[in-house]
Amino acid sequence: MTRTRRFLTMLATAALLLTALATPTQAISSLKAAAAPAKHCVIVVGKAPPGQPSPIRSSACSADYATAQREAGATATVLLMEWFWNANNSPPNLTHIHGDYGDCDSAGYRIIVKDDWANNISGFNSYSHCNVVTGFNWPSTVDWSGDEQTWSNYSVCSCLLQGWVGSFMNDRIEAFWIRRG
Template sequence: MIGVRRLARAVAVLAMGVAAVATAAAPAGAAPGGTPANGCVLVAQQPDERTKTIALVERCGAAAATETAAADVVALAQYFEHAGWSGQNVYVYGAYGTCDREGYTLSVGSPWSGMMSSYRVFGNCYYSTVTNWWGNTRYGAIGDQSYVGDSWNDDVVQFRTWSR
C-alpha cells in the first residue's frame, strides 16, 4: 500500500490512447511518447484512507495537457484491451517520480476495469499485482504481462506496482 506521506501528495494520471497497438508497442521499460489521441486524461483524486487506493476523474483539453506536461509526472504503466499488448490502450502516469518500494495502488475504473487484458510497466516499476471484483489478487508478476490470466481478464479493479 502507498505510505501515508506519499498519499498526501500522490497524483496519478491516465492518458487515454485509443489507437490500436500491435506488437510494435514500446519495449519493456521504455517511456511512452506523444499525446493522447482523444485529448483526455484521468486525474487522481484524494486517496481513499481505508483502502489506500487512488480514484480517477477525466480531464480534457488544456487541463489534460497541463497534467501530463508537469516535470514530476512520469509514466508508470500502460494497460491494453487485449492479450499480447494489443487493442486500445491507456497510459498510467504518476506524480512525484517513478515507482519506489511503496509504489502506487490505483483503482482501474471504468471502462478499463471491464477491458484490461495485458499491461506494460515503465521506469522503476518492476513488480505488480492485479485484483478482480471478487477480491482475488494475482501475485508474483514481474515486468510486462502479456496476459493478466483468466480470472482477471476484463475484470481488473485494482492495479498496484512498485520497484525492486
C-alpha cells in the same frame, strides 16, 4: 406542354429525393466521426495514503497520446502503466497511467480501475521501477482483498511487460497495486 411539365416534376422529385437521401447519410457520417472512441487516454494519479487508493489528479482522452498527455497535464509526470483492452494491445486501445509523485517505491501506487476499463483489461505494461504489480478483482479500500494475482520482473529493465494477464484475471481487474520490488 404536358410532357415538359411531367419531365420537370420528375426532375424536381429526383432532386428532392437525392437531397433527402444525402442529408441523413451525411448526418450519420458526422455522428460516427464525433462518436468515434478515443484511442489514447491519460490518467494522472498521486501518491496513495497508506492503504487507500491513489487520488486521480486529472485525465484526458484523444486520438493521439501526445495530445491526451498534454490535455491531462501529464508532461511533468512519469509514465507508470499502460493498460490494454485486448491481449498484446491488438487492436490498439490504450490508457496511460502517469504518477505525479515520481517513480515507484516500495509503497507504490494503488490505482482503482474505473469506467469502461473495469473488468476489461487483458494486458498491461508497467514502467518507472514499477516491477511488481498486483491486480485485484474486488478491491476493498480498507484491506485490498479479493481475487488477486501478482506479476513481477526483477531484471535490469525496471519494468514489467505483461502482454496478457492470463485466464484467471483476464477481464476481471478492478484495481492495481504497482510498486518497486
